[in-house]
Amino acid sequence: MNAPTDNTDSTRDLVIVGAGLAGIYAMYRALEKGLDVVGIEAGSSVGGTWYWNRYPGARCDVESVDYSYSFDRELEKEWRWTERFAAQPEIRSYLDHVADRYDLRRHFTFDRRVTAARFDELASTWTVTLDDGTEHRSRFVMMATGCLSAPIRPELPGIDDFAGEMLFTAQWPEEPVDLTGKRVGLIGTGSSGIQAAPRIAEQAQSLTVFQRTANYTVPARNRPLTEEEQREVQETYPQRREASRYAPAGSLSTTHPKKATEVSAEERQAAFEARWQEGGVLFAKTFPDQSVDIVANDYAREFAEAKIREIVQDPEVADDLIPKDYPIGTKRIVTDTGYYEMYNRDNVKLVNLRKHPIEQVTSWGIKTDDASYELDVLVFATGFDALTGALTSIDLHGARGAVLAEEWEHGPQTYLGLGIAGFPNLITLNGPGSPSVLANMATHTEQQVDWGMSLIEFCREHGIDQAEPREDAAEKWTEHLGEVAAGTLFTKAASWYMGANIEGKTRTFMPYIGGFGNYRRKCDEARDSGFEGYVLS
Ligand code: N01
Numbered sequence: 001m002n003a004p005t006d007n008t009d010s011t012r013d014l015v016i017v018g019a020g021l022a023g024i025y026a027m028y029r030a031l032e033k034g035l036d037v038v039g040i041e042a043g044s045s046v047g048g049t050w051y052w053n054r055y056p057g058a059r060c061d062v063e064s065v066d067y068s069y070s071f072d073r074e075l076e077k078e079w080r081w082t083e084r085f086a087a088q089p090e091i092r093s094y095l096d097h098v099a100d101r102y103d104l105r106r107h108f109t110f111d112r113r114v115t116a117a118r119f120d121e122l123a124s125t126w127t128v129t130l131d132d133g134t135e136h137r138s139r140f141v142m143m144a145t146g147c148l149s150a151p152i153r154p155e156l157p158g159i160d161d162f163a164g165e166m167l168f169t170a171q172w173p174e175e176p177v178d179l180t181g182k183r184v185g186l187i188g189t190g191s192s193g194i195q196a197a198p199r200i201a202e203q204a205q206s207l208t209v210f211q212r213t214a215n216y217t218v219p220a221r222n223r224p225l226t227e228e229e230q231r232e233v234q235e236t237y238p239q240r241r242e243a244s245r246y247a248p249a250g251s252l253s254t255t256h257p258k259k260a261t262e263v264s265a266e267e268r269q270a271a272f273e274a275r276w277q278e279g280g281v282l283f284a285k286t287f288p289d290q291s292v293d294i295v296a297n298d299y300a301r302e303f304a305e306a307k308i309r310e311i312v313q314d315p316e317v318a319d320d321l322i323p324k325d326y327p328i329g330t331k332r333i334v335t336d337t338g339y340y341e342m343y344n345r346d347n348v349k350l351v352n353l354r355k356h357p358i359e360q361v362t363s364w365g366i367k368t369d370d371a372s373y374e375l376d377v378l379v380f381a382t383g384f385d386a387l388t389g390a391l392t393s394i395d396l397h398g399a400r401g402a403v404l405a406e407e408w409e410h411g412p413q414t415y416l417g418l419g420i421a422g423f424p425n426l427i428t429l430n431g432p433g434s435p436s437v438l439a440n441m442a443t444h445t446e447q448q449v450d451w452g453m454s455l456i457e458f459c460r461e462h463g464i465d466q467a468e469p470r471e472d473a474a475e476k477w478t479e480h481l482g483e484v485a486a487g488t489l490f491t492k493a494a495s496w497y498m499g500a501n502i503e504g505k506t507r508t509f510m511p512y513i514g515g516f517g518n519y520r521r522k523c524d525e526a527r528d529s530g531f532e533g534y535v536l537s
Pocket of ligand 1: 213332353
């Protein structure tokens with residue numbers, strides 16, 4: 001059931017945009033605090049990322065027991081994760097369960113997209129406009145719009161001529177897609193493409209992977225959780241959660257006690273091997289200096305390259321699969337199930353677009369500069385306008401004529417990632433300027449929502465109509481963000497963290513890379529100071 005629409009003179013306390021991980025929790029907290037709130041969601045149900053990304057093989061790369069809410073011990077006790085890394089259907093069921101358990105759905109309007117929001121400085125209210133023309137007025141707006149929620153459709157010459165089926169990993173159909181007997185082409189080898197490819201190859205007659213940039217990927221080594229593991233997690237959950245709240249990436253992780261550059265070649269090899277066998281993204285954090293020292297990084301890179309050459313039987317294919325132009329881990333490292341092994345199948349072919357670029361998409365398939373590929377289905381796993389895209393695609397007008405898309409033309413500027421100068425009473429959850437995509441999104445989301453709610457409460461308690469980040473505080477935070485990033489190797493990759501996957505987008509490292517625990521402390525201080533980074537009026 002959809003929440004009632006407005007177009008009335010009434011002013012609510014809060015509009016929440018999005019019903020993903022962040023929107024669901026924001027709604028829970030808002031109702032708990034007795035706010036008059038409505039949520040708007042473009043999808044037909046809750047779930048956000050896990051609603052839209054239903055492609056085969058979609059799976060989280062954070063351990064399932066950590067990728068879940070911690071706000072209610074009862075919820076924690078009653079939910080059982082079946083696998084080490086949960087697949088999309090299980091995470092979606094979990095989020096459905098949370099929405100139903102706390103009766104949150106009826107407060108959301110589904111199948112509606114927010115197209116615009118405008119702040120009225122005299123009335124201190126936002127007017128939020130939906131794609132059907134409905135308007136909602138509210139004191140505050142929380143943007144729970146996601147970091148990777150504005151998918152890209154690449155502008156390939158002739159793309160509209162393709163007569164077969166086109167599928168997008170970020171908008172995969174609800175109904176099962178049968179690829180049996182089909183000749184499938186896949187464009188994009190980021191996390192989505194690398195997760196989907198082996199599952200597609202198992203079903204399709206043939207799979208041709210069109211790779212522009214090779215990516216590093218580590219085996220996930222997913223497996224069912226044992227009864228004993230389940231019991232242990234349940235017994236230690238409170239401590240585990242507390243440690244995660246101040247952990248560098250929002251869930252438990254350790255690195256080798258010494259730097260990669262301080263240990264013997266044997267010790268280094270053993271440490272990398274142990275992480276490779278353990279599986280998962282923590283390979284990128286085997287040694288503490290791996291993401292800041294190119295020598296340490298090279299050791300990890302060489303280890304990964306040797307693994308690729310060991311697994312992939314054709315040396316030329318192995319060579320094409322080895323990234324050439326960025327340090328390992330500085331683009332989001334992927335976790336896969338059988339990706340490199342897949343290239344040993346007879347029905348899979350890798351096309352290196354760096355050597356042979358796409359010239360044309362035709363009605364029957366793809367023409368590169370040296371070959372033609374006949375295809376029945378084209379799958380696009382071509383990424384997102386990350387971190388800023390979902391926000392700038394809304395026509396957001398703040399105070400004193402500020403328009404968000406213009407303000408961020410030269411890169412996003414935020415205060416703690418949670419607020420934007422020029423946009424009073426607007427709270428951006430998991431936005432650029434916060435650790436967001438570098439942290440466990442479940443832990444991160446709870447911190448963001450709780451902080452945002454404390455700002456709303458503070459304003460209510462102190463009779464404050466408008467809370468707007470100070471220009472100098474936002475400048476200082478953005479400067480700090482850049483300084484921290486510059487101390488790492490991350491700025492050396494043309495990644496979506498840097499905005500480099502979108503032509504014309506300003507290149508700047510958008511998330512905060514100083515660690516989630518440190519970030520949380522800074523947010524706590526800002527809150528405990530009475531929000532001194534804000535102009536309160
Ligand atoms: O997107 P991406 P994604 N012609 O941007 C290629 C999270 N995630 O959806 O690098 C040819 O990484 C592009 O090539 P290039 C995770 O944080 C997590 O895969 O631009 N190719 C690239 O190979 C992840 O990092 C999980 O040269 C084109 C690919 O498309 C983030 O989401 C699962 C092209 C896009 O890769 C994004 O991952 C899935 C063109 N015109 C996603 N345009 C897990 O939890 C683009 N490409 C495991």
